[in-house]
Amino acid sequence: xxxxxxxxxxxxxxxxxxxxxxxxxxxxxxxxxxxxxxxxxxxxxxxxxxxxxxxxxxxxxxxxxxxxxxxxxxxxxxxxxxxxxxxxxxxxxxxxxxxxxxxxxxxxxxxxxxxxxxxxxxxxxxxxxxxxxxxxxxxxxxxxxxxxxxxxxxxxxxxxxxxxxxxxxxxxxxxxxxxxxxxxxxxxxxxxxxxxxxxxxxxxxxxxxxxxxxxxxxxxxxxxxxxxxxxxxxxxxxxxxxxxxxxxxxxxxxxxxxxxxxxxxxxxxxxxxxxxxxxxxxxxxxxxxxxxxxxxxxxxxxxxxxxxxxxxxxxxxxxxxxxxxxxxxxxxxxxxxxxxxxxxxxxxxxxxxxxxxxxxxxxxxxxxxxxxxxxxxxxxxxxxxxxxxxxxxxxxxxxxxxxxxxxxxxxxxxxxxxxxxxxxxxxxxxxxxxxxxxxxxxxxxxxxxxxxxxxxxxxxxxxxxxxxxxxxxxxxxxxxxxxxxxxx
Amino acid sequence: xxxxxxxxxxxxxxxxxxxxxxxxxxxxxxxxxxxxxxxxxxxxxxxxxxxxxxxxxxxxxxxxxxxxxxxxxxxxxxxxxxxxxxxxxxxxxxxxxxxxxxxxxxxxxxxxxxxxxxxxxxxxxxxxxxxxxxxxxxxxxxxxxxxxxxxxxxxxxxxxxxxxxxxxxxxxxxxxxxxxxxxxxxxxxxxxxxxxxxxxxxxxxxxxxxxxxxxxxxxxxxxxxxxxxxxxxxxxxxxxxxxxxxxxxxxxxxxxxxxxxxxxxxxxxxxxxxxxxxxxxxxxxxxxxxxxxxxxxxxxxxxxxxxxxxxxxxxxxxxxxxxxxxxxxxxxxxxxxxxxxxxxxxxxxxxxxxxxxxxxxxxxxxxxxxxxxxxxxxxxxxxxxxxxxxxxxxxxxxxxxxxxxxxxxxxxxxxxxxxxxxxxxxxxxxxxxxxxxxxxxxxxxxxxxxxxxxxxxxxxxxxxxxxxxxxxxxxxxxxxxxxxxxxxxxxxxxx
Numbered sequence: 008x009x010x011x012x013x014x015x016x017x018x019x020x021x022x023x024x025x026x027x028x029x030x031x032x033x034x035x036x037x038x039x040x041x042x043x044x045x046x047x048x049x050x051x052x053x054x055x056x057x058x059x060x061x062x063x064x065x066x067x068x069x070x071x072x073x074x075x076x077x078x079x080x081x082x083x084x085x086x087x088x089x090x091x092x093x094x095x096x097x098x099x100x101x102x103x104x105x106x107x108x109x110x111x112x113x114x115x116x117x118x119x120x121x122x123x124x125x126x127x128x129x130x131x132x133x134x135x136x137x138x139x140x141x142x143x144x145x146x147x148x149x150x151x152x153x154x155x156x157x158x159x160x161x162x163x164x165x166x167x168x169x170x171x172x173x174x175x176x177x178x179x180x181x182x183x184x185x186x187x188x189x190x191x192x193x194x195x196x197x198x199x200x201x202x203x204x205x206x207x208x209x210x211x212x213x214x215x216x217x218x219x220x221x222x223x224x225x226x227x228x229x230x231x232x233x234x235x236x237x238x239x240x241x242x243x244x245x246x247x248x249x250x251x252x253x254x255x256x257x258x259x260x261x262x263x264x265x266x267x268x269x270x271x272x273x274x275x276x277x278x279x280x281x282x283x284x285x286x287x288x289x290x291x292x293x294x295x296x297x298x299x300x301x302x303x304x305x306x307x308x309x310x311x312x313x314x315x316x317x318x319x320x321x322x323x324x325x326x327x328x329x330x331x332x333x334x335x336x337x338x339x340x341x342x343x344x345x346x347x348x349x350x351x352x353x354x355x356x357x358x359x360x361x362x363x364x365x366x367x368x369x370x371x372x373x374x375x376x377x378x379x380x381x382x383x384x385x386x387x388x389x390x391x392x393x394x395x396x397x398x399x400x401x402x403x404x405x406x407x408x409x410x411x412x413x414x415x416x417x418x419x420x421x422x423x424x425x426x427x428x429x430x431x432x433x434x435x436x437x438x439x440x441x442x443x444x445x446x447x448x449x450x451x452x453x454x455x456x457x458x459x460x461x462x463x464x465x466x467x468x469x470x471x472x473x474x475x476x477x478x479x480x481x482x483x484x485x486x487x488x489x490x491x492x493x494x495x
Numbered sequence: 496x497x498x499x500x501x502x503x504x505x506x507x508x509x510x511x512x513x514x515x516x517x518x519x520x521x522x523x524x525x526x527x528x529x530x531x532x533x534x535x536x537x538x539x540x541x542x543x544x545x546x547x548x549x550x551x552x553x554x555x556x557x558x559x560x561x562x563x564x565x566x567x568x569x570x571x572x573x574x575x576x577x578x579x580x581x582x583x584x585x586x587x588x589x590x591x592x593x594x595x596x597x598x599x600x601x602x603x604x605x606x607x608x609x610x611x612x613x614x615x616x617x618x619x620x621x622x623x624x625x626x627x628x629x630x631x632x633x634x635x636x637x638x639x640x641x642x643x644x645x646x647x648x649x650x651x652x653x654x655x656x657x658x659x660x661x662x663x664x665x666x667x668x669x670x671x672x673x674x675x676x677x678x679x680x681x682x683x684x685x686x687x688x689x690x691x692x693x694x695x696x697x698x699x700x701x702x703x704x705x706x707x708x709x710x711x712x713x714x715x716x717x718x719x720x721x722x723x724x725x726x727x728x729x730x731x732x733x734x735x736x737x738x739x740x741x742x743x744x745x746x747x748x749x750x751x752x753x754x755x756x757x758x759x760x761x762x763x764x765x766x767x768x769x770x771x772x773x774x775x776x777x778x779x780x781x782x783x784x785x786x787x788x789x790x791x792x793x794x795x796x797x798x799x800x801x802x803x804x805x806x807x808x809x810x811x812x813x814x815x816x817x818x819x820x821x822x823x824x825x826x827x828x829x830x831x832x833x834x835x836x837x838x839x840x841x842x843x844x845x846x847x848x849x850x851x852x853x854x855x856x857x858x859x860x861x862x863x864x865x866x867x868x869x870x871x872x873x874x875x876x877x878x879x880x881x882x883x884x885x886x887x888x889x890x891x892x893x894x895x896x897x898x899x900x901x902x903x904x905x906x907x908x909x910x911x912x913x914x915x916x917x918x919x920x921x922x923x924x925x926x927x928x929x930x931x932x933x934x935x936x937x938x939x940x941x942x943x944x945x946x947x948x949x950x951x952x953x954x955x956x957x958x959x960x961x962x963x964x965x966x967x968x969x970x971x972x973x974x975x976x977x978x979x980x981x982x983x984x985x986x987x988x989x990x
Binding site: 071073079144148149159162167171190 | 885887888893895900903904913917918920921928936970
């Protein structure tokens with residue numbers, strides 16, 4: 008297969024899978040088999056593109072011409088390749104996990120759940136491979152709309168209210184801010200193609216550059232920069248597999264992916280480094296990181312804590328991107344992957360605890376480590392990754408970002424990294440202590456053990472990946488450096 | 496050659512079919528005739544659209560009397576686009592509508608009802624095809640009177656008061672228009688628009704022309720439902736038979752806007768100094784008010800059809816806003832939005848007709864859980880609603896894109912206009928959302944929760960219309976090129 012066909016196959020495959028899932032709706036086992044086969048097939052297709060990208064080629068494909076000069080167009084560059092590789096790989100484990108979770112908790116509308124999941128993944132891959140801003144915007148909205156019913160899955164009043172915040176914020180920011188930013192860019196630059204070095208160099212300056220950057224950064228609501236982060240905690244009403252893959256990997260990473268991509272390929276880091284009006288982003292991201300961590304400290308609900316932790320970690324990526332240094336952009340790319348691995352593990356563990364013990368609050372977790380050792384071991388790995396300690400993935404990216412901060416001579420960024428590390432430790436270590444070392448306060452009503460096997464398989468796998476990334480991150484690092492291959 | 500007769504056939508086919516339909520004995524045969532005639536008109540419109548590509552204009556002298564002495568039909572890209580909208584909306588509505596119309600219209604009245612439908616269609620086609628100001632008036636009356644019959648043709652008595660209001664206001668609008676062209680005729684001695692364009696430069700005393708501008712503009716703005724002269728519109732849409740609403744909502748207001756734009760650019764703009772103030776100082780503020788106020792009312796409205804009607808008032812504002820910028824991009828935006836909005840709103844009203852086969856009241860609280868009881872109809876409605884909001888991948892996005900691009904060209908004022916356009920999109924999100932939540936997240940009111948859909952024919956047609964919203968969102972070539980050419984033609988008259 009040539010590169011261009013492969014791209015279209017990658018975008019279309021989950022949709023074909025969705026049709027298959029719909030056809031197999033009467034037979035749950037067949038339905039889930041189709042789901043897993045689609046996920047595995049997608050990962051195979053996406054990963055087959057990686058060697059080419061690593062070797063310096065940029066496979067491209069054009070789908071159709073939307074308006075004169077504007078096409079739905081895909082072009083695989085390193086950042087998108089990394090994101091797509093991550094999302095497609097984790098979808099496999101997430102599907103395995105979903106089987107255990109959805110059946111274990113007797114959730115309703117499971118066919119709809121798997122179909123929408125596949126549509127969301129198709130949109131995610133299309134975002135990752137988008138060759139211009141209009142393509143990216145199209146699939147960004149598809150992702151929002153396809154995940155909305157997943158968030159509202161349970162359908163009770165509280166869920167619907169939260170889903171309203173989710174859809175409202177994401178649509179309002181994208182229509183109200185991102186769309187005008189894109190039109191402005193098109194009018195100024197005459198193109199929307201992602202180009203190494205940017206398309207706005209010499210076209211916007213001073214205050215206008217800062218303003219346009221602000222439209223992009225807050226318009227990308229999925230990146231959860233404060234104050235447009237509120238949708239993320241609201242989204243936690245969704246079933247845990249949704250929180251795990253979509254609100255720890257696909258959706259939120261699509262957000263920071265857009266942030267990084269716009270900074271690198273639309274503005275160009277050289278342009279932004281020269282603009283004093285772009286400096287605010289570093290402080291906004293730093294503030295979000297610290298503030299969200301402080302909010303996380305006070306949460307008792309495990310999923311809400313993880314949501315605020317995600318808000319903080321997303322702004323880590325934005326912070327790195329806002330340093331406007333190649334090494335920091337590479338750090339941002341790596342952190343997208345590293346945080347994805349760690350956070351999906353944490354959500355898997357939270358869902359595992361809910362499925363086996365029906366516990367959702369941290370204060371209920373005394374001594375649970377002895378009943379669910381696999382789950383809590385995985386949770387511990389994830390927590391270490393969040394804090395950024397070796398031997399986990401989090402350390403690798405944090406190291407890169409720290410190097411970028413020092414290179415840029417940004418003491419503020421260094422301070423934020425130190426503070427956030429301390430805060431992460433402050434809210435994760437007590438949970439680990441509670442789970443492993445405190446005795447159970449009272450015997451649980453049901454004498455439960457571990458969650459169903461698919462859940463354990465999935466969370467063990469992602470925990471191992473989190474560890475493996477620490478040891479084998481060289482290929483990812485090389486891929487990320489390819490972003491600047493022509494610049495170097 | 497028969498191809499040369501197409502402009503005349505676009506009007507003649509429905510007008511000739513109308514009396515035939517009235518002579519038929521049963522509703523079914525009348526419906527079949529009306530649908531066939533409408534489909535034939537649509538085919539003619541497609542051929543005409545092919546014929547005008549590349550800024551080509553087709554002129555037809557009725558009875559071989561040459562213009563300006565005889566009546567001229569003139570098909571431009573602009574009129575071809577409007578013909579597509581009118582005949583397309585009529586065909587789709589008729590094709591889907593038999594079941595729904597049978598429920599609304601008594602059997603004995605059906606043949607004459609379909610005759611009125613064909614008269615309305617022929618009248619609307621005549622307005623856009625005619626190149627003669629008085630002829631436009633005649634066709635305007637033909638279509639209006641027939642439309643009043645259609646609106647009042649159902650069984651809902653509330654339609655009678657609504658149509659009476661529409662009748663009074665529509666007549667005032669048409670009379671104003673007639674007074675306006677009377678004044679122009681007095682000063683120029685011609686009724687042919689092209690001839691008028693040439694002769695108006697020689698008029699020494701411009702005061703009667705200025706008065707004519709006022710009468711023509713107010714008359715047409717009234718018929719187009721531009722805020723604040725829209726008051727006839729919501730109840731008319733709400734209480735008409737549902738299929739009639741789908742047809743009328745898709746095309747009637749647009750046709751008046753079409754006439755207004757033709758007059759302004761062909762006749763007034765070139766001859767009157769500072770005429771552009773009418774756009775920047777009069778129509779643009781009204782458009783902004785229409786967008787903001789009507790969208791706000793739609794958010795608070797409890798009846799689905801009235802909600803959509805107020806949304807139409809806001810969308811008419813969007814069309815006027817684009818046109819009032821008086822740039823190529825702005826006019827393209829306004830004109831392509833006529834097409835895209837007709838597509839979206841027509842689909843939504845058709846879907847409403849599907850829903851109405853099952854529920855008796857279209858208040859939002861009575862539509863609770865309808866998404867579960869009628870999944871296909873509701874999904875088609877939602878797809879078209881996405882287009883109304885302007886989500887990328889749908890037709891509505893194309894118009895939003897052009898509208899925002901056009902507004903950005905206006906400097907500081909443009910930024911404010913961009914804000915208005917975006918706020919209108921967000922307000923559309925809000926009112927669509929109220930419908931979505933009622934349809935999907937509230938429990939059905941009664942014990943009747945089984946899936947029972949509208950007839951297969953209705954569903955097929957409504958889904959074809961819904962998918963057309965996506966088709967023209969991804970491949971907007973045809974409407975976009977026609978709109979672009981229409982904008983160039985209009986601006987060409989000014990230079």
